[in-house]
Amino acid sequence: MSSPNIQLTDEGRLKHFLTIDGLNKTLLTEILDTAESFTGVSERTVKKVPLLRGKVICNLFFENSTRTRTTFEVAAKRLSADVLNLNINTSATAKGETLLDTLRNLEAMHVDMFVVRHADSGAAHFIATHAAPHISVVNAGDGRHAHPTQAMLDMFTIRRHKGDFTGLRVAIVGDILHSRVARSQILALNLLGTSEVRVIAPRTLLPAHVRTLGVHVYHDLMEGIKDVDVIIMLRLQRERMRGAMLPSEHEYFQLYGLTQERLQAAKPDAIVMHPGPINRGVEMDSVVADGPQSVILQQVSFGIAVRMAVMSMAMGSGQSSGQIQGGAR
Amino acid sequence: MQAEEIAGLIDEMALALRSRLETNRITAPVMIGIHTGGVWLAEQLHHKLAIQEPLGTLDISFYRDDFTRIGMNPEVKPSQIPFSVEDQHIILVDDVLHTGRTIRAAMNEIFDYGRPASILLVTLVERSGRELPIQPSVVGARPPLKLDETITLTGPEPLGLVIGKSKKQARSNDTD
Secondary structure: OOOOOOOOOOOOOEOOOOOOOOOOHHHHHHHHHHHHHHHHHHHOOOOOOOOOOOEEEEEOOOOOOOOOHHHHHHHHOOOEEEEEEEEEHHHHHHHOOHHHHHHHHHHHHHOEEEEEEEEOOHHHHHHHHOOOOOOOOEEEEOOOOOOHHHHHHHHHHHOOOOOOOOOOOOEEOOOOOOOOOHHHHHHHHHHHHOOEEEEEEEHHHHOOOOHHHHOOOOOOOOHOOOOEEEEOOOOOOOHHHHOOOOOHHHHHHHHEEEEEHOOOOOOOEEEEEEOOOOOOOOOOOOHOOOOOEHHHHHHHHHHHHHHHHHHHHOOOOOOOOOOOOOOOO | HHHHHHHHHHHHHHHHHHHHHHOOOOOOEEEEEEHHHHHHHHHHHHHOOOOOOEEEEOOOHOOOOOHHHOOOOOOOOEEOOOOOOOEEEEEEEEEEEEOOOOHHHHHHHHHOOOOOEEEEEEEHHHHHHOOOOOOOOOOOOOOOOOOOOOOOEEEOOOOEEEEEOOOOHHHOOOOO
């Protein structure tokens, strides 16, 4: 790394969670292990732990989202934090306030963490750089760049079903070009030691130098999913497409849509994932989305535990020297 | 302190606990051990008292009052209470009772699972330095310790008590 990683404290603990890039296997595993401990909280009488009591977490969403914003909100509430939801489309930014002014105003309300989604790549990094030093920032998706909590909840889902990443073949199918999810997934899968990561897409939906990310490229779905353990379908991001990238959605489904019949090419115990929202009949057939190999709804549940882990680790990175020994007895 | 002495202490604790349960007319208690040392101790007491329900375990990391100062314990384990705590008589087990803050956190966590009928506290070691009004029901030993000394249970096999080092040091030296 050329510049110090602003995501980490001097002791190497998580301060911001902006991208998988620059993190190591130990830290990713720590996130997964901590999330594992949080899964039990959802099954109790009181679905809350007092870890972040008195902290204020601000959901700063410059781009629409239902699932991600809701699961971040549930995660924050399960940690006993107070949550501010700012819908920027209808707020001051629309009246001309700059991002930095919005930020300063929220800081004046004593916010401890920002969860940021923005259509521009690098927005979360910008906020982390300019926010007051006690504030942590979690990236909930920035442009085409990164969506690290989504990648980690996918890793969590894969680990739950397959145990270890070594020996696994994972295929990511669809709109890689516009997908911040795919970028974060590829980085995380490779860091965690996945044997083979494949991307399957038409040439128009692949970034120019995709092989440099450490993936095998396929243009044929059946060939690409042969003998894989995990299939991750991506949403066609029609709202980000400029120009003629696809003849039609119908034709896309004919070539790249996952059907029960095509799924036979993968391993019999392969799991099917999708970050949502699904375009039924475009990326996959409803029979597959609702079928026994689909773990799509589990991804949503696990997303809460993973976001609880990331939030508490970032908020607990501490201003002090980080002595762990001793403590409560 | 060596394994044989600790085994003797645990036998005495089991006896004391049994008579305490009789006095309180508790016939079907459940047991919860606090990670990590408390679970080692609880496994033995659970066996000696032939408790029907499986042993519960608590990791109080999410309930610590010093979280904002020291942050997340990177080795947090899941709490597992495989029974309903509602109206149960609970025996809570830990290795060392010092400030009382761990027990405070553990009781808060137990109450998030439900409303127990009662809680008894059992610790292998009780030492001075309480910062909260918490007292044990059954204790194995009360060794005289200086304020700056720590006492740590090492284990799980064999169990040992080490005085003077930090908890981390004491446990990491014992990994043969």
